[in-house]
Amino acid sequence: MAFSSSSPLIRSSILSNPIPSMELKASWITSFRPSDRVVFQSAAGNSHHWQRWPVKMVSAEIKRCDSVVPLASTTGTFDVNDKTEAEDYEKMAKELENASPLQIMDKALEKFGNDIAIAFSGAEDVALIEYARLTGRPFRVFSLDTGRLNPETYQFFDTVEKRYGIHIEYMFPDAIEVQELVRSKGLFSFYEDGHQECCRIRKVRPLRKALKGLRAWVTGQRKDQSPGTRADIPVVQVDPSFEGVDGGIGSLVKWNPVANIEGTDVWKFLRAMDVPINALHSRGYVSIGCEPCTRAVLPGQHEREGRWWWEDAMAKECGLHKGNIKQEEGSLINGNGNSGMHINGTATVSDIYSRENVFSLTRSGIENLAKLENRSEPWVVVLYAPWCHFCQGMEGSYIELAEKLDGSEVKVGKFRADGDQKAFAETELQLVSFPTILFFPKHSSRPIKYPSEKRDVNSLTAFVNAFQ
Numbered sequence: 001m002a003f004s005s006s007s008p009l010i011r012s013s014i015l016s017n018p019i020p021s022m023e024l025k026a027s028w029i030t031s032f033r034p035s036d037r038v039v040f041q042s043a044a045g046n047s048h049h050w051q052r053w054p055v056k057m058v059s060a061e062i063k064r065c066d067s068v069v070p071l072a073s074t075t076g077t078f079d080v081n082d083k084t085e086a087e088d089y090e091k092m093a094k095e096l097e098n099a100s101p102l103q104i105m106d107k108a109l110e111k112f113g114n115d116i117a118i119a120f121s122g123a124e125d126v127a128l129i130e131y132a133r134l135t136g137r138p139f140r141v142f143s144l145d146t147g148r149l150n151p152e153t154y155q156f157f158d159t160v161e162k163r164y165g166i167h168i169e170y171m172f173p174d175a176i177e178v179q180e181l182v183r184s185k186g187l188f189s190f191y192e193d194g195h196q197e198c199c200r201i202r203k204v205r206p207l208r209k210a211l212k213g214l215r216a217w218v219t220g221q222r223k224d225q226s227p228g229t230r231a232d233i234p235v236v237q238v239d240p241s242f243e244g245v246d247g248g249i250g251s252l253v254k255w256n257p258v259a260n261i262e263g264t265d266v267w268k269f270l271r272a273m274d275v276p277i278n279a280l281h282s283r284g285y286v287s288i289g290c291e292p293c294t295r296a297v298l299p300g301q302h303e304r305e306g307r308w309w310w311e312d313a314m315a316k317e318c319g320l321h322k323g324n325i326k327q328e329e330g331s332l333i334n335g336n337g338n339s340g341m342h343i344n345g346t347a348t349v350s351d352i353y354s355r356e357n358v359f360s361l362t363r364s365g366i367e368n369l370a371k372l373e374n375r376s377e378p379w380v381v382v383l384y385a386p387w388c389h390f391c392q393g394m395e396g397s398y399i400e401l402a403e404k405l406d407g408s409e410v411k412v413g414k415f416r417a418d419g420d421q422k423a424f425a426e427t428e429l430q431l432v433s434f435p436t437i438l439f440f441p442k443h444s445s446r447p448i449k450y451p452s453e454k455r456d457v458n459s460l461t462a463f464v465n466a467f468q
Helices: 089-095 101-115 124-137 151-164 175-185 197-210 263-272 279-283 364-371 390-392 395-405 419-428 459-467
Strands: 040-045 045-055 116-119 141-144 167-173 216-218 236-239 254-255 342-344 345-350 379-384 411-416 438-440
Touching: 101 116, 101 124, 101 216, 101 254, 116 124, 124 151, 124 263, 141 197, 151 279, 167 197, 175 197, 216 342, 254 345, 364 379, 364 411, 364 419, 379 395, 390 395, 395 411, 411 419, 438 459
Parallel strands: 116 141, 116 216, 141 167, 216 254, 379 411
Antiparallel strands: 040 045, 236 254, 342 345, 379 438
16 A cells, blocks of 8 residues: 655664654644543553543434444544535645644544544554544544555554554455456566556555545655655645545545655654554665565665666556646657656756766767767766656766766766657667666677666766776
8 A cells, every 4th residue: 555655765773773752742732622521441552541532522423334444443432524514625735734744633633533534554654643643532544455565564553553552444455356367467467567457456446445435534645755746745635536425526535744744754753752663664665565566775766666666757656646646738848958848737847967077968879879889988878857756866876976987088978768769768778767877888889787776876886887
């Protein structure tokens, strides 16, 4: 399940020495009312204690929904509304733009009561559960069990349930659909024809079923997570893709409390609050999904590169948040000049690797370079797309490499390989995904492709030096 399950590369040394819990500042909870409280018993960790939850006593009976079982993840009395009141969520998003995740979570739980649930993926979405706990309000948590998760993720689920005294409401894919897919295409068809079909069966459809029992849901999406898909997400919105219990467009509200928070700050919060985390994080896993489609990231890589690594950067979504992807107006700008390109409808992305010691190659220029059997000087060239966050992520390393090689016989170049140039780059230049780095030796007719995904300057330098 892909709910904002990413953060910067986590070092095991940090994880093994978490910062002790700190006391909450009073300013974090100024919106809580001292009245209308109910006392009940709850379990947290291995001890039982009495807690006060700021919830209204209501005589209305809690409705049972067939999709996500109500009251499965917590106990207490919820505020219940028969209908979601008309609300200008664009206006609310602007009002909450500078609000803290805790304030946003409190607003969401206050407004929707039992009709809202937190989507938990087994990664740093646990921050959402911690924020919910801190509001003092009852809350529900659900998760998608695809049947292909890591053992560590299942163990993490169990730890979280015990820590917070909750029961996660699991949703499962349809057994018949999974059976037909595996029997017809095998267990790993996604490596050949893309992950969308498998994700649709194992994630999207179970999620759709879960959300049909709700009026709102909470996700851990952040703007800094994924290239081209999450840069403009608001803290609250009418869900553009899924329907809620009332059915129809506009029947479901989506809350993104950490949308404006950077991954590093999420992890500072987790360590400060001594929150349990998935053991995979200490092994270099940042964004965690299904076991066959997730791997650790390496130095210089964007956090999302650990997901569906065999596909292009713009395909790093499973469909759970497909509403983030806006329709493009017009086609991509072609060629290799320094002009930007329109992406997501309005934004313009500037060119990258723009330095005097990085030569911009045209199509004919790189064709001529590739044809030479005896070059007067070797070249290192990056095949890139300026909109690609992975290319952007290695910009500093590549520019530093160019500075180190400045004055040597090795020339440093770049070739924009998206748009109309992509087919050529795939056929003639070994392009599989962005960025691809090639070294053109002095006495070789075929360029050598950089085989590693470590994109720090030391690794790139070692690659270049190996062929001089």
